Amino acid sequence: MLNAMPSLGVIADDFTGGTDVASNLRSAGWRVVQTIDVPDGTEAIDADAVVVALKSRTAPPQDAVLDSLAALAWLRRQGCTRFYFKYCSTFDSTPRGNIGPVIDALLNALGETFTIACPAFPDNGRTVYAAHLFVHGVLLSESGMRNHPLTPMTDANLPRVLSAQSASKVGALNLPFILRGEAREALRRLRADGVNVAITDTVTNDDLARLADATSDLTLLTGGSGLAAYLTPPAERAGAPFQAPRGPRAILAGSCSPATLAQLGHARTSYPSRHLDPLDLARDFDGAVNDVVTWAAARLSDVPVVIAASDEPARVKAAQNALGVERAGTLVEDALARIAARLVDLGVRQLGVAGGETSGAVTKALGVRSLEIGPAIDPGVPWTIARGSGDPIALALKSGNFGGEDFLVRMWSVLP
Numbered sequence: 001m002l003n004a005m006p007s008l009g010v011i012a013d014d015f016t017g018g019t020d021v022a023s024n025l026r027s028a029g030w031r032v033v034q035t036i037d038v039p040d041g042t043e044a045i046d047a048d049a050v051v052v053a054l055k056s057r058t059a060p061p062q063d064a065v066l067d068s069l070a071a072l073a074w075l076r077r078q079g080c081t082r083f084y085f086k087y088c089s090t091f092d093s094t095p096r097g098n099i100g101p102v103i104d105a106l107l108n109a110l111g112e113t114f115t116i117a118c119p120a121f122p123d124n125g126r127t128v129y130a131a132h133l134f135v136h137g138v139l140l141s142e143s144g145m146r147n148h149p150l151t152p153m154t155d156a157n158l159p160r161v162l163s164a165q166s167a168s169k170v171g172a173l174n175l176p177f178i179l180r181g182e183a184r185e186a187l188r189r190l191r192a193d194g195v196n197v198a199i200t201d202t203v204t205n206d207d208l209a210r211l212a213d214a215t216s217d218l219t220l221l222t223g224g225s226g227l228a229a230y231l232t233p234p235a236e237r238a239g240a241p242f243q244a245p246r247g248p249r250a251i252l253a254g255s256c257s258p259a260t261l262a263q264l265g266h267a268r269t270s271y272p273s274r275h276l277d278p279l280d281l282a283r284d285f286d287g288a289v290n291d292v293v294t295w296a297a298a299r300l301s302d303v304p305v306v307i308a309a310s311d312e313p314a315r316v317k318a319a320q321n322a323l324g325v326e327r328a329g330t331l332v333e334d335a336l337a338r339i340a341a342r343l344v345d346l347g348v349r350q351l352g353v354a355g356g357e358t359s360g361a362v363t364k365a366l367g368v369r370s371l372e373i374g375p376a377i378d379p380g381v382p383w384t385i386a387r388g389s390g391d392p393i394a395l396a397l398k399s400g401n402f403g404g405e406d407f408l409v410r411m412w413s414v415l416p
């Protein structure tokens with residue numbers, strides 16, 4: 001049978017962002033494959049869309065640019081002719097980047113001068129109005145994102161945020177043009193005025209559908225995963241049935257978002273759980289990891305064990321003050337990654353991970369090379385089958401802020 005060549009290439013700046021956009025493409029009828037980093041093999045990809053998941057969101061800007069350009073070059077070699085740079089629906093970045101520098105570099109490499117920035121994902125409460133980003137109706141800068149451990153977002157004005165990190169001229173496509181069906185013409189005018197990146201207002205899914213139509217001529221789209229759910233696939237074809245591996249279950253959490261903290265609170269009433277403290281890790285890393293693995297090993301079954309470093313903002317700040325922001329984050333990521341690998345060695349075959357950076361660290365430690373995308377548990381969070389060096393495992397990578405309060409308990413009932 002002939003392989004289908006992918007037409008759409010997606011570059012995601014973190015692994016949960018990758019599964020998020022892959023899940024939305026799947027819901028729109030695309031056959032999607034997600035790779036972890038740029039594959040080194042020469043195997044042809046049999047899919048309509050390929051998502052290359054990088055861990056570039058918090059990397060130094062020059063590394064994020066180089067990794068994104070390598071992904072773009074690889075996607076072009078696979079036959080992709082249209083591209084999508086997926087970043088966070090809450091525009092997670094710092095004044096140095098990496099959203100702006102990567103957009104600039106992708107436009108330049110593609111020989112293009114214009115794209116949109118569409119972070120909105122209304123199904124998860126992310127909307128954009130008058131070029132300001134809202135999270136469940138609250139300005140980004142007043143939402144839980146202001147306390148994010150790595151990318152605190154303290155400004156909701158997206159043209160200002162993007163202009164600070166990009167050489168591109170930033171403009172805005174306001175909602176009335178979208179509602180009146182004049183988005184394509186308004187984008188054309190912005191482009192004629194020398195704008196390179198237009199921040200697009202979006203309040204509802206209908207706005208996303210109109211935007212997908214109005215931008216059908218753009219080679220590069222950028223944004224959260226919301227818009228991807230409205231891109232038309234080349235042809236609807238049934239994918240292979242999704243059959244998850246079976247075995248003991250575990251949940252690992254490094255996200256400190258309000259959503260994850262609430263989900264952990266809910267899960268702790270049903271599942272055995274342990275807290276991982278960065279200060280303990282700094283004192284005796286191996287000892288703290290061994291302790292929690294020994295605890296989990298005695299409890300492995302189809303009732304998941306929960307291991308979480310997640311904490312309230314004041315306690316996260318205290319750990320960061322004592323250890324430094326980067327060291328606190330790295331210690332926790334390294335520990336959760338090591339624990340994941342040990343648990344899989346002990347037989348765990350169904351694993352939920354909360355947090356984007358955390359998922360990146362865990363996925364790398366497990367040697368995962370590709371993810372087959374399965375059914376969505378909540379918008380933007382699918383079950384996947386992770387394949388790599390060892391046995392396949394069922395893996396759900398949850399963006400910190402996604403999922404309902406009962407997510408960590410309900411997720412198992414969605415598993416085929």
Ligand SMILES: Nc1ncnc2c1ncn2[C@@H]1O[C@H](COP(=O)(O)OP(=O)(O)O)[C@@H](O)[C@H]1O
Pocket residue numbers: 148149150254255256257277278309310311315316317319320328329330331332333354355356357358359398399400401
């Ligand atoms: N108790 C803690 N103190 C300090 N940093 C922490 C703590 N728990 C987790 N972290 C770090 O916070 C970061 C959370 O980021 P991430 O995993 O991307 O979650 P989210 O998806 O919510 O953004 C990670 O680097 C993680 O290691």
Ligand SMILES: O=C(O)[C@@H](O)C(=O)COP(=O)(O)O
Pocket residue numbers: 014016017018020021087088089090224225355356357380398399400401
């Ligand atoms: O677009 C989104 O909101 C997510 O896909 C995402 O990238 C969230 O980031 P993390 O919370 O760091 O996973």
